[in-house]
Amino acid sequence: MVKLIDIHKRYQSVDVLDGIDMEFEEGMITAILGPSGCGKTTLLSITAGLIEPTRGEVLGMESKKTGFIFQEPRLLPWKTAVQNLEFVLPDNIEKTVKKQICCDILKQVGLSGFEKHYPSQLSGGMSQRLAMARAFIVDSDILFMDEPFQFLDLKRRGQMIELLISLWLKRKPAVVIVTHDVHEALLLSDKIYILSDKPAKVIKEIRNPMPFGSRSVKNAEFYKLEQEIINDYLLR
Amino acid sequence: MIFPSPYEVLLSFVSIIRSDIFLSAVFNTVKTIFLSFAIAFIPALALGILSKLVPVVYIVMDGISAIARSIPTVAIILMALLLLPVSLTPLVICFFVVFPVLYTNIAEGLVSVDGRLLEMAKSYRIKKRKIITDIYIPSLRPFLAAGIRSSLGLSFKIIVTAEVFNFVNSSTIGAQMYMHKIQIDIAGIIAWTIIVVILSLLVDFALKKLFERSEIRW
Numbered sequence: 405m406v407k408l409i410d411i412h413k414r415y416q417s418v419d420v421l422d423g424i425d426m427e428f429e430e431g432m433i434t435a436i437l438g439p440s441g442c443g444k445t446t447l448l449s450i451t452a453g454l455i456e457p458t459r460g461e462v463l464g465m466e467s468k469k470t471g472f473i474f475q476e477p478r479l480l481p482w483k484t485a486v487q488n489l490e491f492v493l494p495d496n497i498e499k500t501v502k503k504q505i506c507c508d509i510l511k512q513v514g515l516s517g518f519e520k521h522y523p524s525q526l527s528g529g530m531s532q533r534l535a536m537a538r539a540f541i542v543d544s545d546i547l548f549m550d551e552p553f554q555f556l557d558l559k560r561r562g563q564m565i566e567l568l569i570s571l572w573l574k575r576k577p578a579v580v581i582v583t584h585d586v587h588e589a590l591l592l593s594d595k596i597y598i599l600s601d602k603p604a605k606v607i608k609e610i611r612n613p614m615p616f617g618s619r620s621v622k623n624a625e626f627y628k629l630e631q632e633i634i635n636d637y638l639l640r
Numbered sequence: 641m642i643f644p645s646p647y648e649v650l651l652s653f654v655s656i657i658r659s660d661i662f663l664s665a666v667f668n669t670v671k672t673i674f675l676s677f678a679i680a681f682i683p684a685l686a687l688g689i690l691s692k693l694v695p696v697v698y699i700v701m702d703g704i705s706a707i708a709r710s711i712p713t714v715a716i717i718l719m720a721l722l723l724l725p726v727s728l729t730p731l732v733i734c735f736f737v738v739f740p741v742l743y744t745n746i747a748e749g750l751v752s753v754d755g756r757l758l759e760m761a762k763s764y765r766i767k768k769r770k771i772i773t774d775i776y777i778p779s780l781r782p783f784l785a786a787g788i789r790s791s792l793g794l795s796f797k798i799i800v801t802a803e804v805f806n807f808v809n810s811s812t813i814g815a816q817m818y819m820h821k822i823q824i825d826i827a828g829i830i831a832w833t834i835i836v837v838i839l840s841l842l843v844d845f846a847l848k849k850l851f852e853r854s855e856i857r858w
Contacts, residue, residue, distance in 0.1 A: 470765065
């Protein structure tokens with residue numbers, strides 16, 4: 405389990421995070437939900453060790469294998485699809501094995517036949533699927549996702565969510581996903597932390613009562629919970 | 641004085657190519673160009689990397705290279721001729737002209753490396769060596785290509801100019817041009833100029849092809 409204890413972050417004279425406590429459990433998808441610009445990405449970056457908190461502690465991240473899916477694909481433009489995947493694989497894996505692993509995951513994300521394509525030759529959706537393949541290829545213990553679907557249209561967003569779930573179900577690493585979309589949070593996560601406006605504090609922790617499969621707008625419970633979160637926490 | 645006809649220039653061009661001095665003059669000049677380029681390239685690369693790591697070095701070197709770029713080349717040539725052994729002057733002059741161009745390209749190339757890609761590499765805990773070979777070097781490549789091509793082109797001009805003032809070694813292109821000047825042989829000067837332009841274009845073409853081969857489609 406990864407624990408955040410009393411995380412504070414101050415940029416120059418602006419308080420961004422104000423005493424955040426959270427727990428990210430193995431085999432569970434946790435969503436961090438909050439208004440745009442409230443410091444969700446900062447919190448994710450602190451948890452992943454990309455930036456230091458002003459105060460507070462991140463426990464349990466030592467020696468953990470991590471993956472990260474950003475808002476944009478962040479692919480190396482001078483490398484092909486396979487080379488982009490190989491980049492994150494450990495150096496001690498034999499070259500032919502590496503290639504096989506890459507081709508396998510490309511197949512899973514529907515990019516077979518695009519092995520030798522450069523990012524500039526892929527569409528936005530394809531690039532984001534490649535970025536997702538990169539995150540899952542490393543067998544990470546904890547996977548961070550920073551609003552990874554926000555630049556995709558509704559149809560592609562749905563496809564990506566389905567793809568994410570199918571990849572996640574294979575190993576079930578801990579996933580922390582940042583989003584401002586209540587629907588997305590309820591569809592994907594087992595636990596939701598709702599953050600306030602800046603300086604961000606946790607205003608509510610919700611356990612999603614619905615298991616995978618029953619999370620749908622057609623489910624009355626899903627709709628009720630969605631409206632509750634919007635009205636009670638995000639619009640107040 | 642009558643400006644030579646193209647035919648006279650052609651005759652002069654053929655006679656220079658057939659002369660005993662031609663190959664040794666070309667060899668000596670090209671050797672000096674590449675040697676001086678190498679002498680400028682190594683510290684430019686080292687200081688470029690250092691300026692990425694230490695912000696103070698970037699600020700100081702930015703000022704120094706701006707000053708070095710604005711010093712008139714003829715001032716450097718005259719000072720070098722007065723203060724240094726004559727055989728060293730082309731090298732030193734070339735260093736002062738080429739170094740700022742190379743340094744600026746390398747330093748700017750390193751500064752412009754996409755921070756989002758570095759952050760991605762950090763999030764996947766990629767080793768520093770791999771970050772250098774797979775992110776820094778490919779990002780630097782277009783800046784390096786531009787810097788090397790423009791500074792080698794500049795080297796041809798500067799070295800030949802410096803050789804005109806260097807009378808010790810007559811087996812250089814610049815010294816040969818000076819000989820033709822003494823004889824008021826404009827056709828000879830133009831013929832040597834054409835040779836320099838051809839050499840410079842050949843080197844530039846080779847570099848362009850070299851960088852194109854290693855270039856990536858993005």
